[in-house]
Amino acid sequence: MASSSEPKPSAAHGPTDVAAYTRSLDCVHCGLCLPTCPTYQVLGVEADSPRGRIYLMRALAEGRVQDPQAIRPFLDRCLDCRACETACPSGVRYGEILETTRAELERQRPAPAVASRLARFLLRHVVARQGRVRFAFTLLRAAEVLGLKWLAGKLRLIPKHALAIAPPVPNRRERAPLPTGLHTPPAGTARRGIKVALFTGCIMEPMFGRVNRATLRLLLANGFDVEVPAAQRCCGALLVHAGLPEPARELARANLTAFADAEFVINNSAGCGCAMKEYGHLLGTADGKAFAAKCRDISEFLAAQGLSAPPAPRPLRAAYDDPCHLCHGQGVRSQPRQLLAQVPELQLVQHDKPEDCCGSAGIYNLLQPEVAEPIGQRKAAALVASGARAVVTGNPGCMMQIQSHLRRAGSDIAVMHPVELLLPAE
Numbered sequence: 001m002a003s004s005s006e007p008k009p010s011a012a013h014g015p016t017d018v019a020a021y022t023r024s025l026d027c028v029h030c031g032l033c034l035p036t037c038p039t040y041q042v043l044g045v046e047a048d049s050p051r052g053r054i055y056l057m058r059a060l061a062e063g064r065v066q067d068p069q070a071i072r073p074f075l076d077r078c079l080d081c082r083a084c085e086t087a088c089p090s091g092v093r094y095g096e097i098l099e100t101t102r103a104e105l106e107r108q109r110p111a112p113a114v115a116s117r118l119a120r121f122l123l124r125h126v127v128a129r130q131g132r133v134r135f136a137f138t139l140l141r142a143a144e145v146l147g148l149k150w151l152a153g154k155l156r157l158i159p160k161h162a163l164a165i166a167p168p169v170p171n172r173r174e175r176a177p178l179p180t181g182l183h184t185p186p187a188g189t190a191r192r193g194i195k196v197a198l199f200t201g202c203i204m205e206p207m208f209g210r211v212n213r214a215t216l217r218l219l220l221a222n223g224f225d226v227e228v229p230a231a232q233r234c235c236g237a238l239l240v241h242a243g244l245p246e247p248a249r250e251l252a253r254a255n256l257t258a259f260a261d262a263e264f265v266i267n268n269s270a271g272c273g274c275a276m277k278e279y280g281h282l283l284g285t286a287d288g289k290a291f292a293a294k295c296r297d298i299s300e301f302l303a304a305q306g307l308s309a310p311p312a313p314r315p316l317r318a319a320y321d322d323p324c325h326l327c328h329g330q331g332v333r334s335q336p337r338q339l340l341a342q343v344p345e346l347q348l349v350q351h352d353k354p355e356d357c358c359g360s361a362g363i364y365n366l367l368q369p370e371v372a373e374p375i376g377q378r379k380a381a382a383l384v385a386s387g388a389r390a391v392v393t394g395n396p397g398c399m400m401q402i403q404s405h406l407r408r409a410g411s412d413i414a415v416m417h418p419v420e421l422l423l424p425a426e
Contacts, residue, residue, distance in 0.1 A: 018061075019100070020057070020061065020096065020097045020100035020101060021058065021061035021062070023092065023093050023096060023097050024054050024057055024058045024061070024092075024097050025058075026090045026091065026092045026093075027051065027054045027088075027090060027092045028090055029051050029054075029055075030051075030089065030090075031051060032087050032088065032089060033049065033050040033051055033083075033084035033087045033088055033094075034049050034050075034051065035087075036083040036084055036086065036087045037049050037050055037083065037084055038079055038081060038083070038356065038357045038359065038371075038375050039077050039078060039079065039371055041375075042371055042374050042375060043077075043371070047074045048074055048077055048078075050078075050084035050088075050092075050094055052074070053074055053075060053078060053098065054092070054094070054097065056071040056074060056075070057071075057075070057097055057098070057101045059071075060101065060104075061101075068105055068108060068109075069105065069108075069109060072105055075098065075101060075102055075105070076367070076368065077368055077371055078098060079324075079357050079359070079361035079364050079375075080095055080098055080099070080241055080361060081324035081325075081328060081357040081361060082094065082095050082324060082325065082328035082329050083324065083328050083355065083356070083357065085328055086327070086328045086355070095329070096281060099240055099241065099243070099245070102241075102242070102243030103243040103244070103245050104243075105243060106242070106243035106244060107243075116367075119242065119363060119366075119367060120242065120244065123238050123239050123242055123244065123247075124239070124244065124247055127202055127234060127238055127239075128202075128233070128234045128236070128239065128247060128251060129234075130202050130205070130233070130234065133202045133203075133205075133206060134175070134177070134205075134206060137169055137175060137206040137207075138172075138175075140169045141169040141170075141171070141172070141175075144168060144169055164404050164408065165365055165366065165400055165401065165404045166400065166404075167207070167400060167403060167404075169206070169207070170206070170207065170209060170210075174209045174210060175205070175206045175209055176209060177200065177205050177209075178198070178200055178205075178212055178213065178216055178228050179228065180228045180229065180230035181227070181228060181230070182195075182225060182226070182227050183216060183220060183225070183226045183227075183228065184220070184225050185220045185221070185223050185224070185225065186220060186221070189220070189221065189223055189309075190223050190308060191223045191224075191225070192222070192223040192224055192305070192308075194224055194225070194263065194264070194305070195224070195225040195226070195227060195262070195263060196219060196224050196225070196226055196227070196262065196263065196264045196265070196266045196301070197226070197227045197228070197229055197259050197261075197262035197264070197265050197266065198212075198215065198216060198219070198226050198227070198228050198266050199232060199235070199255075199259075199265055199266065199267045199268075199269075199272060199273075199276070200212050200228065200232065201234075201235070201267075201268075201269045201272050201396070202234045202235075203269070203396045203397075204268065204269050204272075204396050207396060207400070208396050208399065208417070210420070211268060211396075211417045211419060211420065212268070214417070214419045214420050214423055215266070215268045215298055215419045216228070217423060218298075218302075218309075218419050218422055218423055219266065219298075221309040221423070221424050222302065222305070222307055222308050222309050223308050223309075224305075226266075227261075227262065229258040229259060229262075230258075231254065231257065231258040232254075232255055232258040232259065233251045233254040233255055233258070234251050235251065235252075235255070235271075235272040235275045235276050236248030236249070236251040236252055236275055236282070237271050237272055237274070237275035237362065238362050238363060239251070240275060240282065241361075241362055245282065248275075248282060249282060249283060252276075252279050252282055252283055252288065253283070255276070255279075255291070256279070256283075256287055256288070256291050259291065259294070262294060263294065264294055264295075264296050264301060265291070265294050265295045265296065266296055266297075266298055266301055267295060267296070267297055267298065268297070268298045268394065268417065268419060269394070269395055269396055270297065270323035270324070270325040270326035270329070270330070270394050270395035270398070271323070271325045271362065271395055271396075271397060273295060273296075273297045273325070273326070273330060274325035274326070274329035274330050275325075276291070276292065276295045277292045277295045277329075277330060278292065279291050279292045280292045297326060297330060297332050297335075297394065298394070298418075298419060299326075299332065299335045299336040299339055299394065299418055300330070300332045300335050302335075302339055302422070303334075303335035303336075303338050303339055304335075307339065307342060307422070309424040310342070310344075310424060311342060311343040311344065311421065311422045311423065311424060312343075312344075312423060312424055312425035312426075313343070313344040313345040313346075313425075314343050314344070314345055314346040314421055315345040315346075316345070316346055316347070316389055316390055316421075317347045317349050317387060317388050317389045317390070318340070318346060318347070318348055318349070318388055318389070318390040318391070318392050318416075318421070319348070319349050319350070319351045319354070319383055319386045319388035319390070319391055319392070320336060320337055320340060320348060320354065320392045320393070320418075321351070321354050321358070321379070321383070321391055321392070321393040321398065321402065322354050322355045322393070323393055323394050323395035323398045324355075324357050324361070325395065326394055326395065327355050328355070333355075336392075336394065336418050339418065339422055340392065340418060340421060340422075342422075343421050343422065346421060349386050349387060349388050350386065351382045351383050351385065351386035351388065352382040352385070352386075353382065356375075356378070356379065356382075357375060357379075358375065358376055358379040358398050358401045358402050358405075359371070359372035359373070359374075359375030359376040359379065359401055360372070360376075360395075360397035360398050360400065360401035360402075361397070362397060365397075365401055372401075376401055376402070376404070376405040377405055377409070379401075379402060379405065380402065380405035380406050380408070380409045380411070381409065383402070383406065383411075383413060384406070384409060384411050384413070388413060389413060389414065390413060390414040390415070390416050391406070391413055391414070391415045391416070392416050392417070392418050392421060393415070393417070393418075394417055394418055399415050399417065402415055403415040
């Protein structure tokens with residue numbers, strides 16, 4: 001609690017900023033967050049650590065920052081991975097403070113850089129609209145087939161790091177969305193009497209359609225009825241991280257309606273799942289909190305319910321890598337490992353610091369490549385040293401980032417989603 005002698009938030013700032021300011025007072029500046037922070041590990045600068053950023057955000061809330069945009073680069077360099085929240089003995093809700101402050105800076109004056117403007121446009125008008133996302137990936141696929149992607153790289157029309165991160169766009173069949181409506185377990189399958197709703201995501205669908213299909217098949221094989229709502233929208237995570245909460249709230253309200261009848265909302269993307277579990281905070285309503293309480297990561301749900309369909313044998317050495325927004329954001333750590341331990345012949349191997357960020361963080365690796373590169377390289381090196389032949393992780397951004405850095409390191413280690421290893425034999 002703040003004492004009466006402590007500075008108070010500036011009257012120029014709104015009630016949301018007062019709430020963020022109050023949360024910042026929980027930080028006792030002990031420094032236990034520093035070794036866990038990816039940007040501090042790379043840059044070694046206090047202002048690029050959680051503790052340093054809280055100092056800056058607190059000074060902004062108190063009106064002690066003459067030019068609010070001066071602190072923006074330090075906040076932009078944060079991956080919002082939440083590792084500091086896991087390390088913090090005081091329970092500081094750093095993610096909420098950061099996202100609130102980013103929204104305030106964006107409200108005062110949007111970042112003028114061309115990359116920032118382009119990112120805001122794409123987030124608002126493409127990523128947040130599934131139909132446009134599908135069309136965009138159709139164009140990207142055509143560009144690849146025609147050799148335009150290669151030509152754009154040769155002419156340096158697309159940054160080299162952006163070309164390195166993105167894997168080839170799957171063909172049309174792979175990008176096909178799941179059929180909407182109710183799906184029932186195959187004949188002869190013991191039904192659980194539980195109906196779940198599946199969130200398909202705006203990146204999982206066109207880039208990892210195989211994972212969505214595997215998720216649906218896995219749920220059905222284990223006796224669950226699965227609804228795929230046609231009216232579902234983007235989760236809004238990237239908009240929130242970019243300081244654009246209002247369009248994110250629009251998407252959240254649409255999802256509340258689309259999933260209104262669901263007992264459980266199942267997610268196979270850690271970033272999306274974390275965002276949807278925080279709809280109570282985003283919307284500030286009882287309906288938002290009730291929706292958040294229904295959300296489950298696929299591994300969290302199956303670990304609680306148990307597998308009734310034994311996974312097929314997988315003679316493979318695999319390393320599980322924790323997505324930040326699953327372990328730090330949702331507190332889901334043991335469940336994926338518990339499930340993978342049930343796969344016959346699968347050998348799980350350890351690697352160094354599996355909860356360290358890989359450097360993806362949504363579109364961070366596109367906007368902040370100078371910091372994301374060494375973080376990704378460190379992750380790839382740890383995975384190669386483990387002797388694993390497959391990396392298992394449950395987030396699309398992590399899958400792309402890890403695969404990119406493994407390939408650049410000369411490794412052919414496969415990158416997979418947990419559900420792909422949990423499927424029963426056909």
